[in-house]
Structure formats: structure tokens, C-alpha cells
Amino acid sequence: MRPQQPAIQPKLNRELKRIEAFCPGYTLRRAQKTVSRWFEAAFRDADITSSQYAILLTLAVKQPLSTGTLSQQLSSEVSTVTRNMQTLDRLGLVRTEPGSDKRFRHYHLTDAGVQALDENLPRWKAAQKRTMDRVGRVRWMALLGGLKSLYEE
Secondary structure (H helix, E strand, C coil): CCCCCCCCCHHHHHHHHHHHHHCHHHHHHHHHHHHHHHHHHHCCCCCCCHHHHHHHHHHHHHCCEEHHHHHHHHCCCHHHHHHHHHHHHHCCCEEEEECCCCCCEEEEECHHHHHHHHHHHHHHHHHHHHHHHHHCHHHHHHHHHHHHHCCCC
16 A cells, blocks of 8 residues: 655645746756766766866866865865865876965866876767757857856856
């Protein structure tokens, strides 16, 4: 015998359906999870993850960066960035330099980091193509500015 489902009042049910249909947080979360799975799948056989590739990419464009600035650039928690940077340092893909006091570190790409970016670029492009094929270039370009406005100041 199946347990009885809880009763959801009609007013609450309408609100929940509106959230599912129109809420930016709900929709963006689902989209982000889907796209992240595609990027992780593209990097399944790589020595680094797609998240680590994104860190290397950010460093390549804006190095050197501190942990705090890097976490802001990636919209990620400082502790997550710190763990990833320790791994990338162990792999020899980044170089860590102390900042003006012990609380701050600055990260730079190494030659091996640049090589990892180059070697894994086809993986990144494959995941990007999969995403673009699904969304469409015209629709993506229309969304891009709005999405960036959520994290750029």
C-alpha cells in the first residue's frame, strides 16, 4: 500500500507552479546543473576537471589573482577555490606566491598550466558547442547580457 500524498492547498499549488515555470533562481539552477554535467562529461578523461579549467582560464586572462579576487571572479566560495588551488599547485599548473601578509596568496599560471589550457581546449569547446547547439547562437546572445548583469557590477 502506497503512503498517502500530503494535501497541497490550491493557492500554494498555484504559487509553486508559477515558481517552476517562471522563477529565475529555479530555472537558472536547473540550467546550470545541466550545463555543468555536460562540461564535466567532456573532461571525464582529462587530468583536470572543467571547474579547474575555468580557474586556469580566469588566471590566464587576469593573473595574478588573490584567493579572494579569484573566488569573486568565479562566483565561488573561498574554501572551494583554496582546495582547487592546492590541487592545481600540486599538479604544477599554478604557482603560489605569498602576499603582503600570511593571509593572502597570489596565483600565477605555470608553463604546465598554459599547456593544460591548450591541451584541454578541445574538451571545453566540445561542451560549449553542445550547449550552444541546444540554446542556439541568437538566443544565447540575447541572454548573455542579462545573465552577466547578475554578477557584474
